[in-house]
Amino acid sequence: MEQLRLAVIAGDGIGPEVTTEARKAIRAAVDGVEVVETEYALGAAHYLESGEILEDATIDALRSHDAILLGAVGGDPSDPRLAGGIIERGLLLKLRFAFDHHVNLRPTKLHPKVQSPLREPGDIDFVVVREGTEGPYVGNGGAIRVGTPHEVANETSVNTAFGVERVVRFAFDLAEQRSKRVTLVHKTNVLVHAGGLWRRTVDAVAAEHPDVAVDYLHIDAATIFLVDRPSRFDVIVTDNLFGDIITDLAGAVGGGIGMAASGNLDPSGAHPSMFEPVHGSAPDIAGTGAADPTAAILSAALLLEHTGQAEAAERIRAAVDADVDARGDARRTTSEVGDAIAERIRASKEHA
Ligand code: NAD
Numbered sequence: 001m002e003q004l005r006l007a008v009i010a011g012d013g014i015g016p017e018v019t020t021e022a023r024k025a026i027r028a029a030v031d032g033v034e035v036v037e038t039e040y041a042l043g044a045a046h047y048l049e050s051g052e053i054l055e056d057a058t059i060d061a062l063r064s065h066d067a068i069l070l071g072a073v074g075g076d077p078s079d080p081r082l083a084g085g086i087i088e089r090g091l092l093l094k095l096r097f098a099f100d101h102h103v104n105l106r107p108t109k110l111h112p113k114v115q116s117p118l119r120e121p122g123d124i125d126f127v128v129v130r131e132g133t134e135g136p137y138v139g140n141g142g143a144i145r146v147g148t149p150h151e152v153a154n155e156t157s158v159n160t161a162f163g164v165e166r167v168v169r170f171a172f173d174l175a176e177q178r179s180k181r182v183t184l185v186h187k188t189n190v191l192v193h194a195g196g197l198w199r200r201t202v203d204a205v206a207a208e209h210p211d212v213a214v215d216y217l218h219i220d221a222a223t224i225f226l227v228d229r230p231s232r233f234d235v236i237v238t239d240n241l242f243g244d245i246i247t248d249l250a251g252a253v254g255g256g257i258g259m260a261a262s263g264n265l266d267p268s269g270a271h272p273s274m275f276e277p278v279h280g281s282a283p284d285i286a287g288t289g290a291a292d293p294t295a296a297i298l299s300a301a302l303l304l305e306h307t308g309q310a311e312a313a314e315r316i317r318a319a320v321d322a323d324v325d326a327r328g329d330a331r332r333t334t335s336e337v338g339d340a341i342a343e344r345i346r347a348s349k350e351h352a
Pocket residue numbers: 014018071072073074075076077088092257258259276277278279280281282283284285290291292293295
């Protein structure tokens with residue numbers, strides 16, 4: 001039987017809680033495929049216990065999998081031992097860079113039965129294509145005279161023609177399969193060097209896609225439209241940092257951060273792609289059973305789609321839709337939601 005070799009990094013806080021439910025969904029959804037799951041104990045808690053953040057040998061081991069399912073990593077931000085994003089940078093970003101996850105795909109689709117915080121949400125169905133391996137995330141910065149009144153602190157945003165072009169091309173190809181609209185979001189009125197590169201690249205790629213409508217918004221104005229008229233968006237392409245910020249906003253307007261899925265893709269297939277909810281480890285609700293596992297479950301659907309299991313991915317999405325349709329006011333725990341969705345997936349397979 002065909003195998004799907006999955007690496008699972010459950011991580012910290014609600015990470016393990018929601019990942020458990022995503023794994024149930026994957027196991028229920030696949031057909032004729034043996035899912036081989038290998039757990040990697042990584043994250044803030046593991047670091048505090050063992051001193052390991054991410055060894056090169058672990059990266060090599062992860063490389064041998066078809067895909068990585070990640071919950072969330074990061075501990076108590078007030079813990080001095082975790083200061084400076086040591087886990088986020090040393091683990092999450094290190095994996096994105098090591099596996100060349102240059103497309104960070106973050107879809108938002110408001111289900112008709114889900115309450116959006118917007119008064120008139122309209123038809124919300126867009127995808128943010130966030131660049132994943134450049135921008136200020138590369139760590140190309142530094143500081144001098146730290147702690148003195150003359151401190152200078154720099155973070156450099158790195159934007160390469162190669163890196164921008166490949167993610168812009170991905171966005172246009174995606175738009176071709178959707179509603180054929182691409183919006184570049186940047187800050188070209190201030191960040192002129194990077195902004196110029198992004199604009200010229202979008203213009204050049206747009207010339208090859210005459211059927212795709214292209215527009216541009218400054219990041220500040222984009223946040224207005226995401227709240228005022230999110231239905232105007234189809235594919236948004238943007239850099240790493242702007243993409244980080246607007247996808248939390250997108251999650252919120254799309255019915256809650258607990259429903260926002262993401263994929264860190266290396267579309268070339270040379271490295272395993274990594275799928276994770278947009279949200280973090282949510283220490284404020286960890287251990288309470290209040291975490292919504294839907295984002296993790298929909299990330300599992302992205303994972304299956306990306307690993308050639310489109311039907312299984314569709315089963316998960318249909319089961320999530322049906323579960324959302326049936327949601328009343330009664331509060332359910334993380335595992336109750338996950339069990340209900342897994343049950344629907346199994347039932348849909350039996351009745352197929
Ligand atoms: P967060 O996303 O963890 O939480 C923000 C708010 O959203 C909190 O009130 C939380 O309770 C709520 N929330 C998040 N996920 C939810 C869910 N599934 N269901 C219901 N409510 C949910 O963001 P934060 O508080 O800024 O970060 C906490 C930690 O997670 C930090 O250490 C941060 O660096 C890390 N982080 C990790 C990732 C990742 O691993 N991919 C992503 C973002 C943040």
